[in-house]
């Protein structure tokens with residue numbers, strides 16, 4: 173019970189990494205409010221994880237909707253100790269084929285969405301005695317170039333830059349960290365893979381496979397817990413050595 177009594181919001185918490193984190197946080201004793209984009213997912217996650225305190229169907233790119241969902245979550249949880257900004261989208265396209273609407277949408281969800289929610293959380297946490305922790309799911313793509321994802325890569329790089337500034341401005345009351353997953357097997361990946369593609373991608377990861385959401389969840393538990401009291405401004409990569417392997421000599 174490493175998160176006993178912690179009050180937590182997880183955006184994008186109905187599928188993939190976010191759902192793995194929600195499930196594990198419940199086991200660790202947290203009170204959890206999950207935010208989902210899709211009302212059907214909201215119903216499904218409420219049934220699958222009956223221990224949840226609250227579920228909201230909200231688009232994180234919609235500022236007024238975020239205000240309402242945040243107020244509802246605070247009320248249901250009785251406060252907020254940990255925010256996990258995890259909602260995100262990616263669209264595969266050549267740089268020259270990305271249309272302006274796609275670019276705007278990726279930025280609005282991945283960057284504006286994190287800004288809207290984390291600013292509300294920071295204001296709330298600053299006003300409470302025990303502060304809090306904000307965790308942002310960025311990506312190795314915020315650091316390394318991946319073909320066909322110029323907008324997504326740019327959005328994740330922006331999150332890392334914002335996280336660093338938040339960490340210094342909000343210290344010492346609020347800890348702010350980023351988690352950089354590498355390839356993780358979730359609906360986001362499954363939507364894009366053929367079996368051949370999966371095999372090819374596994375081939376470039378020294379660990380030989382994708383991460384599982386529950387492996388990410390273990391890292392989130394640590395960063396949300398009081399064991400991580402000195403962790404702030406950090407980028408925590410979990411990628412099976414994929415980023416350090418690119419450019420490595422193969423003999």
Ligand SMILES: NC(=O)c1ccc[n+]([C@@H]2O[C@H](COP(=O)([O-])OP(=O)(O)OC[C@H]3O[C@@H](n4cnc5c(N)ncnc54)[C@H](O)[C@@H]3O)[C@@H](O)[C@H]2O)c1
Pocket residue numbers: 183184185186187188189190207208209210213230231232233258259260261262281309310311312352353354355356357358359360361
């Ligand atoms: N899967 C990977 O390989 C990988 C790698 C690096 C980073 N990530 C990041 O991890 C996070 C979770 O992704 P995932 O892989 O679990 O995929 P996913 O598609 O299962 O999860 C993304 C979640 O965000 C939600 N979402 C999307 N747009 C939203 C919006 N406008 N408002 C509210 N919620 C919205 C979706 O409903 C979904 O639940 C994302 O930020 C993603 O960029 C994933």
